[in-house]
Amino acid sequence: xxxxxxxxxxSLTEYLKPDADAYTRRVExxxxxxxxxxxxxxxxxxxxxxxxxxxxxxxxxxxxxxDGDAITLVPPxxxx
Amino acid sequence: MVPGFGGNxxxxxxxxxxxTRAPLDPAFARAWLGGRGYVDKIVYDEVxxxxxxxxxxxxxxxxxxxxxxxxxPSGSKCCFGAVSPLTNGPGDSTVGxxxxxxxxxxxxxxxxxxxxxxxxxxxFVDDDRVELRDASKYWGQGTMxxxxxxxxxxxxxxxxxxxxxxxxxxxxxxxxxxxxxRQAGRCGIGAVMGSKRLKAIAVRGTKALPxxxxxxxxxxxxxxxxxxxxxPNMAPWQKFGTAMFIGWSNEHGVYPAHNFQTTYFEPYAxxxxxxxxxxxxxxxxxxxxxxxNCGKYSKVSxxxxxxxxxxxxxxxxxxxxxxxxxxxxxxxxxxxxxxFDRAGIDTMTGGGMAAFAMECYEKGLVTRxxxxxxxxxxxxxxxxxxxxxxxxxxxxxxxAFARGYAAAAAExxxxxxxxxxxxxxxxxSGYDGRPSPAMLLSYMTADIGAxxxxxxxxxxxxxxxxxxxTGKAKVVxxxxxxxxxxxxxxxxxxxxxxxxxxxxxxxxxxxxMTGWHDFTLEETLLLSERIWNxxxxxxxxxxxxxxxxxxxxxxxxxxxxxxxxxxxGARLTLEDxxxxxxxxxxxxxWGNDGNPSREVLLDLGLDACVANLEREGLIGSLTAPLPxxxxxxxxxxxx
Numbered sequence: 122x123x124x125x126x127x128x129x130x131x132s133l134t135e136y137l138k139p140d141a142d143a144y145t146r147r148v149e150x151x152x153x154x155x156x157x158x159x160x161x162x163x164x165x166x167x168x169x170x171x172x173x174x175x176x177x178x179x180x181x182x183x184x185x186x187x188d189g190d191a192i193t194l195v196p197p198x199x200x201x
Numbered sequence: 202m203v204p205g206f207g208g209n210x211x212x213x214x215x216x217x218x219x220x221t222r223a224p225l226d227p228a229f230a231r232a233w234l235g236g237r238g239y240v241d242k243i244v245y246d247e248v249x250x251x252x253x254x255x256x257x258x259x260x261x262x263x264x265x266x267x268x269x270x271x272x273x274p275s276g277s278k279c280c281f282g283a284v285s286p287l288t289n290g291p292g293d294s295t296v297g298x299x300x301x302x303x304x305x306x307x308x309x310x311x312x313x314x315x316x317x318x319x320x321x322x323x324x325f326v327d328d329d330r331v332e333l334r335d336a337s338k339y340w341g342q343g344t345m346x347x348x349x350x351x352x353x354x355x356x357x358x359x360x361x362x363x364x365x366x367x368x369x370x371x372x373x374x375x376x377x378x379x380x381x382x383r384q385a386g387r388c389g390i391g392a393v394m395g396s397k398r399l400k401a402i403a404v405r406g407t408k409a410l411p412x413x414x415x416x417x418x419x420x421x422x423x424x425x426x427x428x429x430x431x432x433p434n435m436a437p438w439q440k441f442g443t444a445m446f447i448g449w450s451n452e453h454g455v456y457p458a459h460n461f462q463t464t465y466f467e468p469y470a471x472x473x474x475x476x477x478x479x480x481x482x483x484x485x486x487x488x489x490x491x492x493x494n495c496g497k498y499s500k501v502s503x504x505x506x507x508x509x510x511x512x513x514x515x516x517x518x519x520x521x522x523x524x525x526x527x528x529x530x531x532x533x534x535x536x537x538x539x540x541f542d543r544a545g546i547d548t549m550t551g552g553g554m555a556a557f558a559m560e561c562y563e564k565g566l567v568t569r570x571x572x573x574x575x576x577x578x579x580x581x582x583x584x585x586x587x588x589x590x591x592x593x594x595x596x597x598x599x600x601a602f603a604r605g606y607a608a609a610a611a612e613x614x615x616x617x618x619x620x621x622x623x624x625x626x627x628x629x630s631g632y633d634g635r636p637s638p639a640m641l642l643s644y645m646t647a648d649i650g651a652x653x654x655x656x657x658x659x660x661x662x663x664x665x666x667x668x669x670x671t672g673k674a675k676v677v678x679x680x681x682x683x684x685x686x687x688x689x690x691x692x693x694x695x696x697x698x699x700x701x702x703x704x705x706x707x708x709x710x711x712x713x714m715t716g717w718h719d720f721t722l723e724e725t726l727l728l729s730e731r732i733w734n735x736x737x738x739x740x741x742x743x744x745x746x747x748x749x750x751x752x753x754x755x756x757x758x759x760x761x762x763x764x765x766x767x768x769x770g771a772r773l774t775l776e777d778x779x780x781x782x783x784x785x786x787x788x789x790x791w792g793n794d795g796n797p798s799r800e801v802l803l804d805l806g807l808d809a810c811v812a813n814l815e816r817e818g819l820i821g822s823l824t825a826p827l828p829x830x831x832x833x834x835x836x837x838x839x840x
Contacts, residue, residue, distance in 0.1 A: 128433040129433055130432045130433040130434045130700065130701060131434055131699065131700075131701060132660070143431075144431075144432070144433045145433075168453070168663050169660070169663070170449075171445075171446050171449040172437060172441070172445040172446060172448065172449055172474075174436075174437055174440075177436075177440065178475060179441065179445055179448070179473065179474055179475040181448065181452075182452075193433050193436065193437055194433070195433075195434055195437050195438075195445065196434075196660070197446065197449060197659060197660050
């Protein structure tokens with residue numbers, strides 16, 4: 122198992138249901154699971170994720186998180 | 202004088218060489234707020250309907266709104282507006298940076314230019330000293346060089362807004378540059394500035410901006426700063442800016458590739474936000490009063506080219522000058538960004554025009570002979586560089602492109618019109634509407650043509666279903682009323698949209714700035730609707746009716762299916778577009794012909810529009826009862 126901290130704001134917060142702090146949820150996942158699979162398992166719709174970063178670098182949803190990763194999800198830009 | 206404002210206006214008659222100062226009318230300030238509110242009211246009232254947008258009767262209106270210059274979330278914006286030579290309707294474009302605040306610090310809320318100067322001129326505003334000066338030394342210079350030269354001559358503390366050679370040559374997609382890489386890009390306002398032989402406006406402001414309740418404004422802004430600094434979206438926005446959405450846009454199949462032929466660009470990983478940061482980033486860049494610093498200042502080195510510096514590419518440039526033109530490397534996209542910035546061309550319509558030319562070349566509609574022996578291949582820097590040179594200098598076929606999409610298509614022939622990805626002459630923003638129907642409806646009904654920031658609906662399309670056509674028009678109307686708020690008060694919408702600074706926090710900040718204790722969100726929404734209807738009336742008064750005939754994109758968007766990628770097979774028909782327009786016009790209180798009704802115009806206090814439209818036989822007839830409130834907020838969050 123790996124433990125990842127997933128953080129999200131804006132419209133994603135209500136899907137994420139943070140528990141560690143106002144924006145962060147601690148998630149236990151099976152080693153080898155992709156970020157997309159992890160999000161689906163906790164009912165965060167991947168379609169609402171416009172960008173994701175792992176430890177500060179942009180990653181795709183097929184990224185396989187490592188133990189201790191800090192993942193940030195960003196909802197779609199609202200016109201920029 | 203109303204606190205929160207600079208307090209003064211300037212009217213500059215370039216033909217006569219005179220400058221007239223007058224105090225800002227408090228009633229006018231409350232009624233139209235600033236920014237595009239002032240622009241749209243002034244051009245409606247003052248520009249004769251038959252006047253050439255590039256003639257002396259057009260007005261160039263420059264105006265920072267109430268937020269600009271304040272210690273509040275990103276009060277940085279300044280609006281430039283006129284009758285647009287690109288759309289032949291009311292046009293405005295807003296730029297961040299530091300120009301708007303500097304105008305306020307000099308004591309000005311509104312500059313209105315009219316006439317045409319006898320020779321190249323710039324306006325120097327040095328607090329109370331305002332002078333028209335000879336600009337022949339700067340004429341012909343690119344936007345960044347002209348800005349640098351003016352700062353060398355006038356002082357580094359001067360803020361400059363200027364045009365490049367494209368504006369001087371009346372290229373209809375010319376922009377106004379500021380702060381070495383920010384632009385008032387849309388609507389061709391740079392060409393209006395060029396038509397007046399106004400090279401630049403330089404401003405030094407050293408005064409304090411009066412605030413009704415400064416302690417309260419400071420306290421609430423500090424609280425917002427602390428809160429948003431912890432917001433999860435803040436760090437990615439600070440690090441990558443809008444360029445981080447290139448991947449999302451591709452994976453969701455809404456990214457424009459090869460002149461919107463498809464909506465997925467396979468090599469997108471070579472031009473996304475991560476490679477921008479990894480390979481080009483010199484430093485982050487922020488507008489006045491902003492701690493999001495989403496601007497990325499980049500160093501670009503391409504083989505055989507001088508190393509150049511550019512702000513960007515942000516998302517729109519990364520799409521319209523990226524995959525839309527077939528460029529696969531971030532260095533190429535950034536270089537194209539620089540080419541357009543230097544010439545003073547909007548990267549959005551400019552990128553769209555270049556892609557249009559590339560597809561015409563691919564299909565044999567534009568030849569080497571027309572391109573002075575050059576080609577126009579997807580992803581070729583050499584070809585694009587030459588095209589920008591022809592466009593800027595208005596040479597050969599470049600002159601047709603310089604006059605806009607319709608002129609270029611007419612000159613090219615062979616059915617080129619269907620390849621012009623635009624509405625009302627404004628090139629489409631970097632999202633394809635076929636897989637996102639409400640987004641296409643937003644483009645179709647926007648007052649300035651196909652521009653994304655009038656209403657952005659892709660999240661709603663995802664939620665309600667991409668194949669669902671009905672039930673969305675009311676939300677588009679609501680969004681079209683939310684967005685003008687930011688453009689009238691001159692603050693950046695990213696704090697609202699991305700890090701959850703609320704509507705009410707923005708409204709409360711205005712109360713603290715101005716002392717307007719009874720100021721409400723409802724008042725701003727009503728103003729937005731008034732602006733929207735005023736502009737609709739203006740557009741059809743200038744371009745004839747019925748309004749509906751102006752609300753269609755080129756045929757690609759209702760005759761061609763998306764051929765590849767995640768949205769493969771997505772297509773809309775003309776009947777689909779008409780269904781959405783029918784619903785939209787009812788939601789707006791307009792006739793089925795797309796003309797505003799007498800009832801809605803009178804409800805909004807636009808009696809002059811009623812008289813003008815009735816005189817021309819352009820008033821709409823309601824087909825359903827007038828909705829008491831036009832538009833409907835989308836839950837859970839109104840984007």
